[in-house]
Structures are given as structure tokens and as C-alpha cells.
Amino acid sequence: MVTDLVIAAVVAVVGGGTAALVPYVRSRRKSHAPGSAADGGVGTLERGQEPAAGAGTLAPPEPRAPDAAAPPDVAAPPEVAEVPGVVVERPPPSAGRLARLRSRLARSHSAIGSVLLNLISTGKLDEQAFEQMEDTLISADMGVGPARELVEKLRTEVKVVGTQDPAEVKELLRGELVAMINPELDRTLRLVRHGDRPSVVLIVGVNGTGKTTTCGKLGRVLVGDGKTVVLGAADTFRAAAADQLQTWGDRVGAQVVRSDREGADPASVAFEAVNVGIQQGVDTVIIDTAGRLHTKAGLMDELGKIKRVIEKHGTVDEVLLVLDATTGQNGLRQARVFAEVVDVTGIILTKLDGTAKGGIVVQVQRELGVPVKLVGLGEGPDDLAYFDPDVFVDAILAD
Numbered sequence: 001m002v003t004d005l006v007i008a009a010v011v012a013v014v015g016g017g018t019a020a021l022v023p024y025v026r027s028r029r030k031s032h033a034p035g036s037a038a039d040g041g042v043g044t045l046e047r048g049q050e051p052a053a054g055a056g057t058l059a060p061p062e063p064r065a066p067d068a069a070a071p072p073d074v075a076a077p078p079e080v081a082e083v084p085g086v087v088v089e090r091p092p093p094s095a096g097r098l099a100r101l102r103s104r105l106a107r108s109h110s111a112i113g114s115v116l117l118n119l120i121s122t123g124k125l126d127e128q129a130f131e132q133m134e135d136t137l138i139s140a141d142m143g144v145g146p147a148r149e150l151v152e153k154l155r156t157e158v159k160v161v162g163t164q165d166p167a168e169v170k171e172l173l174r175g176e177l178v179a180m181i182n183p184e185l186d187r188t189l190r191l192v193r194h195g196d197r198p199s200v201v202l203i204v205g206v207n208g209t210g211k212t213t214t215c216g217k218l219g220r221v222l223v224g225d226g227k228t229v230v231l232g233a234a235d236t237f238r239a240a241a242a243d244q245l246q247t248w249g250d251r252v253g254a255q256v257v258r259s260d261r262e263g264a265d266p267a268s269v270a271f272e273a274v275n276v277g278i279q280q281g282v283d284t285v286i287i288d289t290a291g292r293l294h295t296k297a298g299l300m301d302e303l304g305k306i307k308r309v310i311e312k313h314g315t316v317d318e319v320l321l322v323l324d325a326t327t328g329q330n331g332l333r334q335a336r337v338f339a340e341v342v343d344v345t346g347i348i349l350t351k352l353d354g355t356a357k358g359g360i361v362v363q364v365q366r367e368l369g370v371p372v373k374l375v376g377l378g379e380g381p382d383d384l385a386y387f388d389p390d391v392f393v394d395a396i397l398a399d
């Protein structure tokens, strides 16, 4: 099959001591469209330079003088090669996934659910029991304010209804927990194409939270639901991140746009990923970013520039903040910094399988004012699920 291709594109010759960007796209499904990255129709950018506006068609790069400081540049496109031994997978659709993965919440269940159920099961909810309930919720990272609020409401309801019956009290508690997570919040991902342009999802967050893995998993979720995706490896500070994303893309036949140079301009990669998304007519472009919390201003510059540059020919529909559920207050502090520098539209809470602190769902939504849209429940490729408060609470309070 000649359709398994490795494409490379740009002869980027740089001047002024700046780094060259050589985005390339590896496609295992279809050959490139004219004017796409594959035939050299991509722009090359220098650090600090922003691409010109244009509806997805870029002028070929201007040849410039070679830079003695830069490594020998990139004249030759990578070879065309098959990807041996890689079979394109068809991931399962996302529907009902949280319910199927509910056993992964076992730690939260035993730390929150079973303690609460034990308290209720005595049929004698006194002041001491309510206090214990509050402590349990606080130690599960729900946050002091929300935990107090919940217990206060439950106390009132139990009084008003006049019941101590364990089944009835459990139902009241269930209702309060779901209300705390707020089922009214819109958790749908805005992934509608804009005419001939794809929707764009930016994935942000501190390194180590599971960002790159989540990009790959989200790509699989969308492909499993019948969508086409391009992945953009704009975490250019970690060479392994691009390789990781490449592997995820290869598995589902999604194109990956990356630079072959560590430290290349992330905004250029993001721009090119959207460009390839437009050329290939895909539904969604998912962009991985670096999560270095060097300085708030630096982070703001980097993410701000990525967003601005994408918006020259696309629309950023979702900015999803990845947060590691096991990191507690520290993770929340870091998440707050991201929320201050970029308009986050949703949270992806990862590693919920590895923590007893499921209460973090409530606290993070309160703190950041945006809904948890997806949750990571394991290291497997299909362990990312759309979040549903009812299913979540049922899993925690399972008998």
C-alpha cells in the first residue's frame, strides 16, 4: 500500500539565529491534498514571529540565508515509509463509558461512599454523625465550604422529611451530592465545524498531569464517535511528547503535526496543525501544549500567542485544562494560574482511578467556575470518559 506515507514538508532556512520549524505530517490513511503541508505549502515561522492571516492557504516560505548557529537545516524531507506493524484501530464509541468504568472509582468509593453509608446505616444520624460526614467530605478534597454546605442541607432535609430510614437518607444524600456537582452545567464539548474549518481544542495544564496522554485519548474518543481529527504536538519542549502523540495518532490513523526540532515555536506548530486540519477537511484539531509554569507572564505569552495565531485562520472552541486529581491543593493552585492566563472552557480531571479524593470534582468546579467535562480513569487507551454527575455519585455510593 502506497497510502501509508510519511510526509515532510518544508525547506526552512532560517536567519537571525532563530530556530527553524519543520512541521511534518505522517498520514497512514490518505495522501496529502494539494497545497497542504505535504507539498511544501506550509509556512515556516521564527520564534516571536506570527503567521499572517489567511483562510488556510499559506504562501510558500521565503528562502532566507542559512544560520550558522542552527543545526544543518532540513533541506530533505523525511523519507516516505510505511509504518510497520501498526494496525489502525477502531476505538469504541464513548457512550456509557463512565458507567462501564465505575469500578475504577473504587478508592473514592471506599473513602467517601462506604464511610457515608456506614454512618447512615445506623439509622441514628446525630450531631456527631453529621460532623463525621463533614470530615469525610473534607478529607476527600471536596473543600471545607462545600462540605459544610452539603451537610447543612442534608441536616435540614432529614429534619423536614422526618426520616432516619437508611434508604431514604441515602436518597437525600445522593441528591445533595449530585446537586453539589451541579448537573445543570453544560458539559458538552463544542466541537462543531465552522463551515470548511475544523473545531479546535487546546489542551493546557502542568506537565505530568496527563496532558499528552489525554490528547491521545481524546483523539480516540472522537474517532470512536465517527469524527476525524488532527493532533498538533505544540509541546515542543519535550521531544518525547511529540513521539508520544505520534504513537497515539498512528494507532487511530490520525495525522500528527509536529516539529522535528525540540524547542521550536509552539505557536507555529499549532498554526500548522490547524492549517493541515483545514486542508484535510477534518472535524477537529486537538493541540497539546507545554505546561511549564516558569513564570505567569511567560505562560500567558505562550498560550496567548498560540491562541492568537490559531485565530488567524481558525477558532479555538475549547480550552481544556488537565488537572491531576491526585495532586490536591497543589494541583488546584497550579490550575488557578492557568485559569488566570487563559479562558478555560472545561476541566479534564485525570487519575481519578488512583485517588480516594473524588470530592475534588466539586472543589475544582467551584474554584475555577468551569465544569469538569471529562475524567481520566486509568492508563489504558480508552480510559477517558465524558463526565456525568449522576453516574459518578452512584458509583461512589454503590452498595
Ligand code: GDP
Pocket (backbone or CB within 6 Å): 206, 207, 208, 209, 210, 211, 212, 213, 214, 241, 350, 351, 352, 353, 354, 375, 376, 377, 378, 379, 383
Ligand atoms: P503530561 O506531561 O502532562 O503530558 O503527562 P503524560 O501524558 O505524559 O502522562 C503522565 C503519566 O500519567 C503517564 O504515565 C500516563 O499514563 C499517566 N496518566 C494519564 N492519565 C491517567 C489517568 O487517568 N489515570 C492514571 N492512572 N494514569 C494516567
